[in-house]
Amino acid sequence: MFKNVAKYVALTTIGLSAVVPMVQVHAADSKRQNIVFWHSMTGQNQQAIERIVNDFNASQTKYQVTPEFQGQYVEALPKFLSVGGTSKAPDLFQSNEISTKQLSTSGMIEPMQTLIKKYKYSTKNLRKNILNYYTINGKLYSMPFNSSAPVLYYNKDAFKAAGIDDLPTSPTYEQVTAAAKKLKEKTGSAKLSILPYGWTFEELLANQNQTLVNNGNGRKKTATKATFNNKAGKNIMNWIKTNASAGTLVDYGTGANAGDTELSAFTSGQIDMFMNSSASLGNIKKNAKFNIGVTYLPRPEGTKANGVVIGGASIWMSKGKSTKVQKGAFEFLKFATSAKEQAQWSIDTGYFAVNTKSYDTKQLKDAFKETPILAAPVNQLKDTKINAASKGALITAMPKERVNTQNAMENVINGKDVDSELSKAEKQTTSDIKQANEQAGE
């Protein structure tokens, strides 16, 4: 009896596993053209991206976009590179900003400029700084989608309790240090965090109008050398050192979760000042029980803030897809970057709206009225001077550069010499750039 039950279960399982794929094949075979979209959004952001996809699928009957989560950016990129150029490659692929150089030279993608020309689309409403990042030699390679930039967050209530004035819109290193010292005096503990993270270093460098690598940050032609062992680089490191030796700096280390630890330390009041992506604003707003202050990224005294490089990701189109797929994919990208969708996306996630017209929509206007601090990151982006430094570095060895500068930052926090650490990091980055160029045959 039981033996037979087991047999039936086994048979049914085999039977079902044979039928299910057929059903799927059938579903895909319906009249709508299926478009596969790989993304790396999790949690709140995943819901937001799926909402855009569902809205698009409901808005027309010709195309069906299927979103597939493929792990974080770091995990998704090797997956894409291993199937790129074959029929298994997704039609659309979301990838982070630092993979731009690699993807644009991989031969696996169709430059966005081709589609823009083919389908007569105008990018005039998309924000210039963001387009600049993904534009190489005048050609837009991918569609801007989720963009963010770093800002400085601080706890206004803690400042008031310690008798410190609010920070100005564009504070200096010296002002931040002075505030950190006062907070330490009043509370007895360190209240400022500067995470040893390569990205922070890049942004602080760009804010001083200094490129990370030569040849116009690798945008005029392939970069061959790192260029951050100079006054600007030293300013950053000395600022870190000053705070580390004054005991006003908390160091959360370099672990994969260090950023999350830092963020929750801020919202729970253990630290009162830190720098992070503007995309975290939504999260901070939700969890902090105090008045939040948001300012531009700090700059050294006596210099003007140059502005920031945008971070985040963009969407790439695979090469070699049929015209029908291309057309549908482009329809989707137009939809996803439209004023209305970007406004909602910005509210849902905290990323910038890449479409400037989004800021004229009622939903975003209302959101700004309700929470005025949302304006600081956008204003910083508007005030950003457009030049090689703010366009951001275009190199393949970016992950290595980040580790090198991160190590230098961590070593300086641990008391090592600024000059020798910077020179070591620059030399190592130059050799990493050379190696990557050799690998790419450049």
Added chain:
Amino acid sequence: MKKASNLKFRNESALGWLLLLPSFIILGIFVFYPMLKTFFLSTQLTDLMGNPIKFIGFKNFSNLFTSDSFMTSFTITLIFVFFSTLLTLVMAYLMAMSASQKIMGIAVFRTMFSSTMGVSVTVASILWLFMFNPQIGMFSKILTFLHLPQINFLSDPTWSLVAIIGTTVWMNLGFAFLILLGAIQAIPQDLYQVADLDGASWLMRLRKITIPATSPTIFFVTVVTLINAFQTFGQVDILTSGGPDYHTNLLVYAIYQDAFVNHSVGRASAQSVILTIIIMLFTMIQFYVKNRKGANYANE
């Protein structure tokens, strides 16, 4: 007659090969092919997609041995493996001995001691991450309470390795404890009774009975813990990501970074080959020691 037996032999060996075929195919696809490919890639300059471009001989290796970051990785991996294996073994053995006593409610302690087996690497690392937090972590609170200077466990070059070793030992304890407990409990009680009659001290009984009787198990646990230690990944990623300045950049983590983040498959393959050789060496040494020991016992 002779011909028939020959035929039978040939049939039998054919059958044998046939039966072995599935495992050969599976091992071939998933073990031998990737291994050979890794050896091949370690002699190549690879492009950014990981495809070989040109043969460069041992250049990947010579580059590694002249690079500071690899030498740091290499040294700290050996330190890490030595201490985490030793500490796991000693602590698990002590725990197993104390839990092998026959007192009431001992089952509760046995369950507690082996409970770390049920915690995944990620969960364990996150738990320890909280404990290492420089402001609200348990260790920071204890140091404050004892009026000792604060230690930032995850960003200090020396202490970060200690932190990773501590986490790893804690994670390995449950498994090692359980296996060792089984071995200790399997020792015949009459040996101890005879020793008691002779008035042997606790240390004497440990040296002459417990350790010799469990030595095959100790050997097994050492091999497993050692190889596990060489392959440590999760706790490094979550606690330090290899930092500060490569001081916790264990080999497997370095390989992952080079292959999947830095897109240097050639360099990563060369490191894999080095790791393979190290693990092979350790295994060979251990088997050699074990065989000699076995021979000694047979003589006695």
